[in-house]
Amino acid sequence: MRTPYRAMNQFIPLQEDSWLLLKNVLVEHQLAKSDLLLQPGQVCKHIFFLQTGLLRSFYLKEGEERNVAFTLENGFVTDLKSLRSAQPSDLSIQALEPSTLVSIPKNDLLQLYERSHQLEAFGRRLLENLLEEQEEYATWFTLYSAKERYTQLVKKQPALVQRVSLGHLASFWVFAGKR
Template structure:
């Protein structure tokens, strides 16, 4: 749980009393590799902090899934749009490795926002970070070649290559696995 406090304190330091209130709402949950933690059509009920593991966001398709995001240790994970609107998710969230999460329910999160001095500030800054990641991905898909997206992905997130199957990386950068194979041959 110390990693969560360190992460939050980097955003905006929390007083001991606010931290105790917030941390009392957290629940430790373990998932095995390849576990779907949010299914298509279900409503997101938690904000989670990844203590250990790798997570994938994807839209299940008949031919092959469309992967659009990865998250790693010391990052927050949620189907944020579903959490905010309390409407069914249009995508799934899956563990790619054995994973440990610290979860807080949406109800408890709202209470933290109301009863702590800087809960709203921390929430806003995390939302801004998620927006920037989403915006950068969209711009990358519109402005860069597949090869540039692949190279940028590994310069920004080198841990990807170790834990994520190439078929998911191909989907994430918007190419087929065969095209990714050709890109990898060209740049090595």
């Protein structure tokens, strides 16, 4: 398990004073299996770092759950659209295992940007990374067959294939073809 400090340092090395500012706004969350971290209609106001557990992000369309992403330990997750626009989310984020997270409240992070250029750089790099992940998934679904996507997933995230049910994985691949 990577600590939030070590995970955040992957984006930009944080000096102790910047880390202490950020640490003071982090909020810890415990989720039981099946708990929702975000549900449709809520405005997403946090960026989450998953310390332990497993999350899935999904949409509900015509009564069916359509998985769009999975987050393993040491990963960040949010609804970028809702976070940026302050509009209600269409996305759900659910724990597939008991999970421990820390969140960074958006409003607190924006205030910290004014106090620390280092935290401003951290926030920009974190959001760039989240966008890159979304673009990578979009590329998978645009350019590759379901079999090729599965091969990529096994290669890039073998632990995910071991921990996510076949039903959730199937929804992930089926949804990709219906976009």
